[in-house]
Amino acid sequence: MSDSSKDHWYPVGLLSDIYTPRQTLLFDQEISLTHDDTGFVVKKSGGVSLPTIERFGHLWTSLGQPDHDLFVIPEADTPGRHLVDVGSVKVKCSPLRAVENFLDIAHFPFIHTDILGAEPHTEVDRYKVEIREGVNEVWATKVKFFQPQAAKSAEGGIITEYMYRVPAPTCAVLYKTCPPRPKEWDIITLFVQPLTEEWCEVWPWMALYDDDSTMAEMVSFQQLIFMQDRSILENQIPLKLPLDPGMETPTQADMTSVAYRRWLKRIGYSYGAQMVAA
Amino acid sequence: MILYDYVLSASCYKIRLMAALSGQKLELQAVNFHPAREHKSPEMLKLNPGGTLPILRDEDLIMTDSSDMLRHLTRNLPEWQGDDDGWLDFARTLNETLGMARLHDVLGFEVDIDAARKRGVHLLRLLEAHLTEQRFDGMIFLTGDTPTIADIACFPNTALAPDGGVSLDVYPSIRLWMRALRSLPGFIEMPGIHRLHELEAAE
Numbered sequence: 310m311s312d313s314s315k316d317h318w319y320p321v322g323l324l325s326d327i328y329t330p331r332q333t334l335l336f337d338q339e340i341s342l343t344h345d346d347t348g349f350v351v352k353k354s355g356g357v358s359l360p361t362i363e364r365f366g367h368l369w370t371s372l373g374q375p376d377h378d379l380f381v382i383p384e385a386d387t388p389g390r391h392l393v394d395v396g397s398v399k400v401k402c403s404p405l406r407a408v409e410n411f412l413d414i415a416h417f418p419f420i421h422t423d424i425l426g427a428e429p430h431t432e433v434d435r436y437k438v439e440i441r442e443g444v445n446e447v448w449a450t451k452v453k454f455f456q457p458q459a460a461k462s463a464e465g466g467i468i469t470e471y472m473y474r475v476p477a478p479t480c481a482v483l484y485k486t487c488p489p490r491p492k493e494w495d496i497i498t499l500f501v502q503p504l505t506e507e508w509c510e511v512w513p514w515m516a517l518y519d520d521d522s523t524m525a526e527m528v529s530f531q532q533l534i535f536m537q538d539r540s541i542l543e544n545q546i547p548l549k550l551p552l553d554p555g556m557e558t559p560t561q562a563d564m565t566s567v568a569y570r571r572w573l574k575r576i577g578y579s580y581g582a583q584m585v586a587a
Numbered sequence: 588m589i590l591y592d593y594v595l596s597a598s599c600y601k602i603r604l605m606a607a608l609s610g611q612k613l614e615l616q617a618v619n620f621h622p623a624r625e626h627k628s629p630e631m632l633k634l635n636p637g638g639t640l641p642i643l644r645d646e647d648l649i650m651t652d653s654s655d656m657l658r659h660l661t662r663n664l665p666e667w668q669g670d671d672d673g674w675l676d677f678a679r680t681l682n683e684t685l686g687m688a689r690l691h692d693v694l695g696f697e698v699d700i701d702a703a704r705k706r707g708v709h710l711l712r713l714l715e716a717h718l719t720e721q722r723f724d725g726m727i728f729l730t731g732d733t734p735t736i737a738d739i740a741c742f743p744n745t746a747l748a749p750d751g752g753v754s755l756d757v758y759p760s761i762r763l764w765m766r767a768l769r770s771l772p773g774f775i776e777m778p779g780i781h782r783l784h785e786l787e788a789a790e
């Protein structure tokens with residue numbers, strides 16, 4: 310494969326889980342995670358060591374030659390946040406499908422009924438989507454949506470404002486109105502480990518202000534939400550993400566998805582993508 | 588009553604569902620089963636040396652077996668009792684097969700997945716045969732005309748079988764039985780198990 314897919318950083322494990330050696334897959338290749346005096350060791354099955362980065366509670370590695378550092382989320386460093394390792398869930402779908410679903414705000418009322426959305430509040434207002442050239446990221450801003458229970462710490466319905474950011478092909482960051490601190494954003498991420506082109510391991514991670522919930526409650530809330538997505542993701546056809554926009558008709562709510570697909574095409578990312586019409 | 592609970596656990600859902608259907612309030616105590624394995628933490632092991640969830644605490648009584656919990660919740664509710672013993676054992680085997688297949692597929696547990704699915708399919712065939720017999724006798728539930736703890740015990744791991752890669756498409760009697768359970772007043776959902784939608788109910 311001559312595309313750029315392998316030259317990025319991918320999450321492969323939790324830093325909080327260092328005592329458990331782990332065998333897993335990355336781009337169809339077996340890799341192993343262990344830990345010694347020097348830190349984490351990630352190896353291919355032939356014994357070749359891979360580079361690592363420790364960030365956002367996760368261990369990251371790459372099979373290719375990344376010419377860039379892993380992205381940062383400066384907002385997550387403000388003090389007082391709870392950094393939440395949600396843990397991984399495996400899904401039989403393309404890694405890109407998992408990210409695309411995370412970016413799709415229109416599914417909230419139907420898939421996360423009465424939690425992240427509710428009928429009849431199903432409209433999505435106009436918002437702004439752009440590919441930021443300097444940083445080479447996809448951003449959607451000024452996204453406003455009615456939510457019955459936007460976070461574990463939210464009582465009753467509120468109009469929630471969001472920003473979506475795609476800083477790497479299989480990673481998405483959601484910035485969301487923070488009920489207890491209106492001037493800050495809660496941060497919810499989806500880091501996706503590509504196992505194969507049609508199978509992925511999804512590592513949600515959060516940096517939240519929430520003084521009412523226990524860690525177990527915050528983890529449970531996000532796992533509940535993601536499991537609702539999982540059943541949708543496993544039933545999507547095709548399992549790979551079509552990059553040809555002609556195949557599915559976009560609506561206002563899909564603008565972020567359209568920008569995401571266009572950006573993947575532009576950076577030459579094909580792993581988990583369907584390039585030709587089925 | 589306090590339920591030490593994990594949101595994605597079929598066995599914890601069993602207890603939440605039984606309490607909801609019988610109008611009893613549970614205080615839920617979330618446990619970080621995944622990824623932190625908090626159910627194996629020293630505090631939790633003090634409550635349940637077996638290191639499993641759910642755990643149900645009713646004042647001084649601590650229960651760690653979900654069948655005991657179902658019996659406890661319905662001890663004064665004869666309408667929820669039937670010829671349940673065999674089915675409570677059956678529910679345990681569903682948990683060891685379909686339940687483990689699901690933990691393998693969703694959370695990456697190490698399991699002999701082919702064996703788990705194969706044994707799970709065998710159990711689904713037994714369940715389908717029994718429920719078909721029941722229908723011939725004019726009954727929709729496992730032990731009679733009305734649901735008992737037998738149904739509640741067997742329902743979650745059956746309904747969640749697709750999460751573990753086992754399809755329910757070929758079991759019409761199981762599907763009817765699940766619809767009957769999903770339409771019960773007070774029914775609650777969990778990811779992968781939905782209440783009956785109005786459209787579906789009108790089909």
Ligand SMILES: [Fe+2]
Binds near residue numbers: 410416420421537
């Ligand atoms: Fe979702």
